[in-house]
Amino acid sequence: GENVEQHPSTLSVQEGDSAVIKCTYSDSASNYFPWYKQELGKGSQLIIDIRSNVGEKKDQRIAVTLNKTAKHFSLHITETQPEDSAVYFCAATHPQTGANNLFFGTGTRLTVIP
């Protein structure tokens, strides 16, 4: 099955700096890679996703890059703000195989220091 590894587990940055979170996956057939922002006691938020036919995707201060050959993808947050502090999860899946096959990384706790 798929195995997703995520690094680092914790990350502290100064406000305004950039943050990068990296994930690797094992199954070359995986073709959908979402990122979730998790705030305590709340539901998570899908913040950006990328499919295997795209190398990079950007949405304002957030970008995701995918290297399918190396089987890794990364989340980039620029100009970080205190409200970016949260736990971020990467995931990998084959959308065609159903709801039970979303494989998560173990999360990165991002702290943005004002």
Added chain:
Amino acid sequence: EAGVTQSPTHLIKTRGQQATLRCSPISGHTSVYWYQQALGLGLQFLLWYDEGEERNRGNFPPRFSGRQFPNYSSELNVNALELEDSALYLCASSLEGNTEAFFGQGTRLTVV
């Protein structure tokens, strides 16, 4: 230090059965959170336990229930299983209700 542990890692049940999922928080953590992850829906908040009491509940039917034991471990019970209950169930723990949470690797429940 051991992280949040969940068991079993995989669970297969048939419709109408009951499922019990278990979570052991990090030592010293008193809050335990349960989330359901279904494809395309993001992590959906289920339940929050702190000091043995249910503190908050997400938008799920009553057949989703749980409890927290004196040692702060927790169980999630799902009664009368339905096919759409198939998902990854994640448990997280924190020192108290308003600090960072650490997630376990999840239990993958399949209802057939």
